[in-house]
Amino acid sequence: MFKLRSKFVLLFSVIIILSSIIMVSIINYSTRTGYKEFAHKNDITYSNRLVPYIKAYYEMNNSWEGIESIIQIPRGRMGDMMDGRGRAPTPPIMITDQHGKIVLNTLNIDIKRVSKEQLKLGVNINIENKVIGYIFSGSMLVEKLTLEEEYFLGRITNIIIIVTLFILIISIIISYLFSYKLTKPISKLSSASKKIGSGDYTTRVDVNGNDEISMLGVAFNNMAKSIEDSDSWRKQIIADSAHELRTPTTLIQGHLEMIIDGVYKPDKKHIESIYNETKVLTKLIQELQELSSAESGSMKLNIEKLDINKLIKNTSETFKAGDSQEVALKTEINKNIPLIDGDWQKLKQVVTNVLANAYRHTPIGGEIKISSHLKNREVSIIIEDNGCGIAKDELEKIFERFYRTDRSRNRNKGGSGLGLAISREIIRLHRGSIYAESEIDKGTKIVIKLPVT
Known part of the structure; x- marks a missing residue:
């Protein structure tokens, strides 16, 4: 029975571990995907907020030369996009002309030109409904997280793993206790079955509850009672049969001994007495055979x-x-x-x-x-x-x-x-x-x- 309990614990543990791995993977994937979507939207918002200033610079200079000075625009002109030193804050940006030529690149990406397909990912810079360039911020061009972002997501993943391990340990302990409770009555049934097999038909098991195992216990007790009754009935049948057969056989034996000892003469009277007892004995045996045949279902009926x-x-x-x-x-x-x-x-x-x-x-x-x-x-x-x-x-x-x-x-x-x-x-x-x-x-x-x- 210990083996059955171990199998239950092993089965539950495998299910819990697999479920935990799947859960951690799903949560980690969802977290990273959600964070990337959030960062991407934030980058687009940031780029849109930069467009008016870049557009103003282009209109003022009618070219992209010196555009790198945009990151040194005083705080009063860039508002809350500037840090305390009058510098443009992160994330870094990339600006291209309408053909994809890079005019400013602080993204730390080794690229000389942006393709037409990639230009579709950027935010348009328009003057009088004419595209003069594109701006890319953060992960708009390449889905790549910064070291700080990777560190942040890594910490979240570690927390998820620690919590999952804690839940895993608690679940395994609970599964062991559940398996013990589940297999305990089965163990008792097994022990009781061995006792009945050894001839102790008075053995019964305690039944608590009304679940399937309790119903099995009730069925076992009913079976044990039936076996006990059958055994008692068998013993009673043997005793009764012996008693019923003893009387005619004793009478027959007594008459024959009297004849052998010369007490009775072997005349018609005494022989008839012996014969009558043999008829009683024969009838009793026939009735026993008939009853046994009927009870076993082997009696043939002429329907x-x-x-x-x-x-x-x-x-x-x-x-x-x-x-x-x-x-x-x-x-x-x-x-x-x-x-x-x-x-x-x-x-x-x-x-x-x-x-x-x-x-x-x-x-x-x-x-x-x-x-x-x-x-x-x-x-x-x-x-x-x-x-x-x-x-x-x-x-x-x-x-x-x-x-x-x-x-x-x-x-x-x-x-x-x-x-x-x-x-x-x-x-x-x-x-x-x-x-x-x-x-x-x-x-x-x-x-x-x-x-x-």
Whole structure:
């Protein structure tokens, strides 16, 4: 995780450094360009202010001879353009005639003649609308800064660089702190993942905030809880399976030992007893295999168009024909129920499991009702009894493996505890749902919902 933090700091530092270099370059370029534009405009202004005096000199002498004396014009004539000694102040100037011949040059530029293109850069000196010459001041002819100007701009550049370096250092420190804060929860997630990988499924991470990393922490905690629940469920399944298998195998072993020791004779009675226990054991193993197949999604369904009302009648008649006459079974059929896609045998198995549970928990003289309904493109099969009912905290648990609401019941009276678990998985494979509603001493209602396709 330290490497990730270093990568963040390095990335931020590179971005900041590149941004700083670009910023310094832009500011320096803008400053120099702006200063040159300012100096150029100032030179033009200065040249325009000199034109009247140069023009007056030319009109007075009718030639450019002695024009260099213009820089010695007394202060009273040149006004505020003269320094305290009566001399023309900087910047230096260049004056040419109308053809570009240089008549005065204090610009410190080694040039003998100004070209026609260069003359366009100067300020015209006109007499009666006739150009008699041109004047250039400072950087008008050649964009060249003086040493003083270069020194001034250099100081500005140095100040910009110093300020930028200060900002750069502060930014790198802030980026490090930000990277630390960003990677700290990721580091905790990594550490927690290693603990879960080593088998500590109780590990959780603290979640603060509602950003993406916090959402990742919430997802991690949910995953850890799911793994913990799955592990607990796996251990419980192993324990329950071992418990359920132990009883018939113990009985079989006991009977066989008695026969071997001569306590029991190997007659039909004792052999039938052993055989019955093997049937219980076989049924339990088959149900475990069926439940495992359904949960893994490998259970094969023989999907066909089927009539739910017909399935209800067929299953009900099976129970009515059996040894269940002590409990009344009523059916209510909705004739508008459409055909649905489903596996006849599997859905009949579900209804049979639910009815069998209802019979087990309904007292003699009680009543069970099975009905069909249609609502919102869903077909419902509702099985109700007026038995002992189920406590609210046990309603969801009745669909778990090996769960019995009455722990005192044995397998013969209470079933294996796998029927409703298998039923739930079969309904899930049909993209439906199954749930229970119940009140103590009033009865239980199981609702099976299947989609109409």
